Amino acid sequence: MPRRPPALSVEPPRATIADVARAAGVHPSTVSRALNPDTRAMVTDAVAVRVAEAAEQLGWRPSMLAAGLRTRRSRTIGILVPDLVNPVFPPIVHAAEVRLAEAGYATLVANTDNDPDREAMMIERMAGHLVDGLMLASAAKGSQAVDLCRRRRIPTVLINRRLPGAEFSAVTNDDRHGMALAVEHLVALGHRRIAHLAGPSGISTAVDRRSGFRSAVRAAGLDPDLMPIMAADAYTIEAGRCAMERLLELGGFTAVAVANDLLALGAYDALGAAGLRVGPDVSVTGFNDMPFVDRISPPLTTIRIQHAEMGGRAAGLLLAAITEPATSRTDILLQPKLVVRHSTAAPEA
Amino acid sequence: MPRRPPALSVEPPRATIADVARAAGVHPSTVSRALNPDTRAMVTDAVAVRVAEAAEQLGWRPSMLAAGLRTRRSRTIGILVPDLVNPVFPPIVHAAEVRLAEAGYATLVANTDNDPDREAMMIERMAGHLVDGLMLASAAKGSQAVDLCRRRRIPTVLINRRLPGAEFSAVTNDDRHGMALAVEHLVALGHRRIAHLAGPSGISTAVDRRSGFRSAVRAAGLDPDLMPIMAADAYTIEAGRCAMERLLELGGFTAVAVANDLLALGAYDALGAAGLRVGPDVSVTGFNDMPFVDRISPPLTTIRIQHAEMGGRAAGLLLAAITEPATSRTDILLQPKLVVRHSTAAPEA
DNA sequence: TTGTAGGCGTTATCAA
């Protein structure tokens, strides 16, 4: 008795253009033309239909790989983020994805974990996969990312973080102004001794927010050199806690302007551990307005950046760079705004 | 006077193995062998050195693409998540990345946005990029993902969500038991009328938690048919708010066991809008213990899943599936546990 | 309009 093949049979090896050609009784090149939307016009309708049917029949799928080997394009964009666990990034990535999808591009995300070596590796990898463009949210001093992209001629845009010498377009926040907003808010509440919990050196957001802090303090008629400043060594809650602890040892402030929301959460922890209430005892401002900081206790007063705008604009710039490689660099500076919640209050009399 | 080339010159087209061969005075195959770590042993040291120098000199970089065309491997793994903005996923992804990196695999993440079409597209795309394996966190009823992976013979593991008929290994949580933990906690506090805010049908976590809810209610000696149940149509805050509003119209409960943390946040909103205090007036439990729910107000009592364990174990299973394709399917059921915070309390007398 | 031939950059399989 003949056995029937099992229901969940594994298919034979992928059909290729050659297989389709054989089935349709035409030459492989004809199949290539018939199956490629851009060249279908070169082929008789009758042939096109016959080929399409054969392809359908055989379950032919284009191999982007083989195609890419010739065309060197993949309609895929890579996005490198320094830390996927940081909730600022997903909304930015998502906005970019939406915009890129509209233009027919798929998006692949890679996590560099703030490690320049991993970053370089992922760029190599993405380049190897022939991404048509790259969005770098992971830029940091000492990273060779930009150089790699330039050498490999990968259209690239920087997001969220600037990089001094880079010749790529960038979409960033006006970090100096954002931090000024925070300082002005604290000063308006009556604070005169304001600490700054800075981000890791080497990252533009940290540098700019820090210099923005000093300028704003000076603009308020205070002496920046009197304000305690402590840099965290990563944009993480833990690093924020450590830095805040050291700031507390220094003392001499009634408010602290923190360089980002994750660090601010760490500051909450250190303050809490020291028996201080955020708001009534010490005012805290964050930066980013990342998801959920409006729901924490106390709700964080912070500087809201335009997440969606950032992703969307960066995607637009990248698409432009891809279709018009000669286009000169464009920088977009997004304006953040202050969102007052309950982590800030007037200093105690 | 001869002009020097500009400092930031764009490099000539990439050197290929053929170029290196020419420079080193050997055959391209020899270069291939000398440059490939796995085959270096086949070549004299002298030759290997000479080839390596020539390659270095010319700035040769391997083309994964061309190599993949032959080997059909890329040492790259794809992870599909339904929603990157949901903070449960990044920790899982990260744990997987770490494990995979140890094994020499790079990880590419794609966002399906809970859209089966996008999911299928991304799988095609990843397959086209020759990923060596896939981790699917996006499984849902009606998705053709599993079928696609099977047909394309892509080693695959399911994470977080089961899929009824799938023949792939899976790492999931004991969702039924987890929800029982929540119900038992509420019953122990004295609640007798407990609502369930369920997740979207078609997703295993929603289905299992819902059935776990009913079983646990029955096990507590209560009648599940008396408990109001309302399903949200997505795992989002907004959907949670809507569902909670409808639950409030039904009324007749002092506590609500919610299917996930994001939905619970939505429930917080609806409850707040109705003038009810979470905790004192209505108890709320979540599920996942995603980042930050310990810091919201009030801190959420929830069911903690093993994020890191899940990512790591899934990566291990996938690596096994890749190296040992014949291995039979393995299912790992991770045990969640109850974390009591302040969103639950005894019902008012 | 269709077929032919060559190549994209690498690796596998022979034979030398």
Place this chain on the structure above:
DNA sequence: TTGATAACGCCTACAA
């Protein structure tokens, strides 16, 4: 150990 040759799957001149 090394070299020669032929794929891998597709695309593009160019020729017919």
